[in-house]
Amino acid sequence: MRSASLRISEIFHSLQGETSRIGLPTVFVRLTGCPLRCTWCDSAYAFHGGETMTIADILEKVAGYDARHVCVTGGEPLAQKPVHQLLRDLCDAGYSVSLETSGALPVNEVDARVSRIVDLKAPGSGETEKNLWSNLDMLGANDEIKFVLAGREDYEWARTVIRDRNLEQVAPILFSPVWDSLPPARLADWVLEDKLPVRMQVQLHKILWGEKPGV
Numbered sequence: 001m002r003s004a005s006l007r008i009s010e011i012f013h014s015l016q017g018e019t020s021r022i023g024l025p026t027v028f029v030r031l032t033g034c035p036l037r038c039t040w041c042d043s044a045y046a047f048h049g050g051e052t053m054t055i056a057d058i059l060e061k062v063a064g065y066d067a068r069h070v071c072v073t074g075g076e077p078l079a080q081k082p083v084h085q086l087l088r089d090l091c092d093a094g095y096s097v098s099l100e101t102s103g104a105l106p107v108n109e110v111d112a113r114v115s116r117i118v119d120l121k122a123p124g125s126g127e128t129e130k131n132l133w134s135n136l137d138m139l140g141a142n143d144e145i146k147f148v149l150a151g152r153e154d155y156e157w158a159r160t161v162i163r164d165r166n167l168e169q170v171a172p173i174l175f176s177p178v179w180d181s182l183p184p185a186r187l188a189d190w191v192l193e194d195k196l197p198v199r200m201q202v203q204l205h206k207i208l209w210g211e212k213p214g215v
C-alpha cells in the first residue's frame with residue numbers, strides 16, 4: 001500500500017518551548033492549514049503553502065534528528081485525517097509523542113499513547129465559539145488543557161471555566177500569556193492571588209531565539 005501523505009510546513013529540531021515537556025530536545029512536525037484564525041496566532045505562516053510529504057518521508061526526516069520526543073503541531077494538525085496514522089507510526093517507532101491542537105476538532109481518534117495538548121480558546125482569540133467542549137470528556141492525566149491569555153478579560157474567563165467545569169479533576173492545566181501582549185509577571189501575580197491550580201509558562205523558544213519559524 002502507498003504511504004498516505006500530509007501537507008507539511010516545516011520539520012525542525014528545537015527545545016520544547018511549551019507544556020510540561022518544556023526544555024526537552026524535541027522534533028517538531030508542523031502541518032499546514034488551519035480552520036481557525038486566532039487574532040494572536042504566531043504560526044500564520046503555516047496557514048498556506050508547505051510541501052506534500054508521505055508519512056514514510058516524514059518518519060525518515062524525524063529519525064535524522066535522533067531525538068526521543070516528537071511534537072506534532074500546525075496549523076491545526078487534526079484538520080488532516082492521515083495525521084492519525086502519523087501519530088500511530090511515531091508511537092510505534094518508540095518516540096514520546098505530543099500533539100498541539102486548537103480544541104475545535106474532536107480529539108477522541110488520537111492514539112491513546114499521545115499526550116494531547118488541547119487549547120481552550122479565550123475571547124481575546126476571536127475564536128472562543130469554536131471550542132468543542134465535549135473534548136473535555138475525552139481527556140486524562142496524560143493530556144493537558146491550555147489557556148493562552150491576552151488580558152484580564154481572558155484571565156477571568158479562564159478562571160470561571162476552570163471552576164465551573166472542575167477542570168482540575170480532568171487534566172493538568174496550563175496558562176500562557178499571549179507573547180508581547182500580556183506581561184508575564186502580571187499573569188503570574190493574578191495566578192498567585194487567586195491560588196489557581198495551574199502551571200503558568202512563558203514560551204521558552206521565543207525567550208531564547210525570538211519569534212520566528214524553525215525554532
Ligand SMILES: C[S@@+](CC[C@H](N)C(=O)[O-])C[C@H]1O[C@@H](n2cnc3c(N)ncnc32)[C@H](O)[C@@H]1O
Nearest residue numbers: 040041042043074075076100101102148178179
Ligand atoms: C500555533 S498553535 C498550533 C496548534 C493548534 N492550532 C493550537 O492552536 O493549539 C500551538 C500553540 O501555540 C499557541 N500560540 C500561538 N500563538 C501564540 C502567541 N502569540 N502567544 C502565545 N501562545 C501562542 C497556541 O495557543 C497553541 O497552544
Ligand SMILES: Nc1nc2[nH]cc(C(=O)O)c2c(=O)[nH]1
Nearest residue numbers: 014015016017018073205215
Ligand atoms: N520550540 C518550540 N516549542 C513549541 N511548542 C509548541 C510549539 C508550537 O508551535 O506548537 C512550539 C514551537 O513552535 N517551538
Ligand code: SF4
Nearest residue numbers: 034036038041075102
Ligand atoms: S488554532 Fe492554532 S494555528 Fe490555528 S490560528 Fe489558532 S493558534 Fe494559530
Ligand SMILES: [Mg+2]
Nearest residue numbers: 042043073215
Ligand atoms: Mg509555536
